[in-house]
Amino acid sequence: MGGFDVLIRVLERAMTILKTAAGAIGGRHRPLTANAMAMFTLVLLCAVGMFTDDRMLLGESVWLKPMKFGFAMGVYGLTLAWLLGRLHRGRRLGWWLGTLFAVAGLLDVGAVVYAAANGTVSHFNANTDPVAETVRTVFNFGVLPLLLTTLVIAVLVLIQRPGDRALTRALRAGLGLAVAGMVVAVWLSNSDAAPRTVTDANGNVVTMNGGHGIGDPDGSGMAVTHWSTTGGDLRVPHFVGLHGIQLLLLVAGVLSVLAARRGWLRDERVRARLVGVAGLGYTGLFAVLTWQARRGQSVIHPDWQTSLAFAVLTVAVLWATAAVVAVARRRAEPRLLRTTETEPRLLDIGATGR
Template identity: 65%
Template sequence: MPVLRRIGLAVRTWHRPLLVHAALMFALAAFAAVAVFADDRRLLGEPVWAKPMKFGVAMGVYSLTLAWLLPRLTKGRRTGWWFGTLFAVAGVLDVGAVAWAAAHGTFSHFNRNTDDVARTVQTIFSFGIMPLLVATLVIAILLLVQRTGDPALTRALRAGIGLAFASMVVALWLSTASGKQPRTEVDANGTVVSLGGAHGIGDPDGHGMALTNWSTTGGDLRVPHFVGLHAIQVLLAVTAALSLLAKRGDRAWLRGERARARLVGVAAAGYAGVFVVLSWQAWRGQSVLHPDTATLAAFAAVAVLTVLGAAIVVGRPPSARSEPAAHPTGRPGLARTGPGR
């Protein structure tokens, strides 16, 4: 119980609008998960409630991360709070539009019909998408101008939020490349819908893999978008793993802040490389399941460089890769820890 009490007290300091947003997203995901089985309507072979379910989980996890992150800011905290609130409101609107379209059995994205449902969704997206991008950019800038923990954590947060912003930009860029030729599809109600774009490049939507529905026959912008959006969670996991390893006796050198920060930097660079290659692959109209020789070579190069970078950090002489741990009295000349120090 003391552990649960401490967790509860910590959560109370988190960004409340984003906590509410996360709760709403997870509630929607749970409802949609049940509706997937209770509602037999389908869009392009996929249950109509599959998209709201995936959006709910993805946005819930991301907003929960932001809710934890924003109170850690030491500079521009009030600015961060307002832009976090903007993200929460815009996120509810955007995902709500996806759920609204699903409830009516029609398409949310790229829908160019003129009926009431389509116009409502189009209007919400026109007001809701850009605030998500702007809020993420502002938060990324705030992270760049300050430390939010030890160097490893700070580097993970900066790289993670930067890749999240890049994932939103690449989604907008690739979507313009994917939808030059409008097409028509039939929604779950049997209504013909004019679609002004597609997630797939080189092949329209509808040839997707299980669960994700990512295209198996062409490029798909959702792949790099997903990978970039959740970079921050992956890099935080790497940071946590390194911290746990540092507590082991045979990993004493990892107690040095610089060593952990360098390894997190290597992980972030490797992750960014994967994101770039996936974006390039999608732009060329190639399915993530069927990489060609050039794509495999690019992935191999990223892997080799990442392993080489990690090996260089680990192989550094002990005197160069470690430093004294911070003294509880904070005497001068010792390693600095803690946010803002």
């Protein structure tokens, strides 16, 4: 079996899992679920395109970018569909916001696919040909709705509790991070990088205004992500902010599972504090990465200032986690002792009865 066949089987398996999840969530918000399924199908098609279409654009397959956009949009859409199904207040408003997000997301990713199919650059393309004009128009009208709908959904979550304390805190922090990540995307679209030219997959010259890189506007180098190794890259904090909600939901879920085995985790206030620590730590990571990128520094080449910031952040998160755990265990000990003292008496009563 060749590498291509193996890749296709792995992708088919992954898509099956994701589509199963989409089916389970489908009743909560059908437009977002349909959007997610379309995105996951796009991922599979782009993977095939990477092997059957040898066109290269800025050092990568023309189909790599739409594949990454499709996967990110699909995962985020499923997360929103699940979240909107948990709202107690503003459900109708939430449904319309989710529908607007699904449509805007489909248009934005569709523009990336359209540019890729034509072998040209989607973002920062200042050419006046019909493809560039169409893509630019879609971005001008499609990006802002993604930010605004997420912002309003975040407000809806702030005024209610869609789950226990830990889950609610994860959702609030995650949506706040998503909004911040999208603000970085708007920041990206207004980059002050100097005009320059690149060559597209067809050999045509493309005039570029703006760019994702600081210091090296079109920098790349990292595998798969193609984040810059030669300068700052605002795509890094954009990605980290946008997907923080999934990580924090995972933290809340893991803590909930562990609560069945760890008595001190059964108090939802303890789990909420730990999720809060994770949220603050992740927000700190987002802030440091944004600061690093704006200083024109690659994420894999931090200077002493960035390294110090990461070190301080790590120590603060570890200390806060240890403090929450220590206090929770100490408060749980009296309850455990009372339980232990009760068990022998119950056994004695049973023995006397016999």
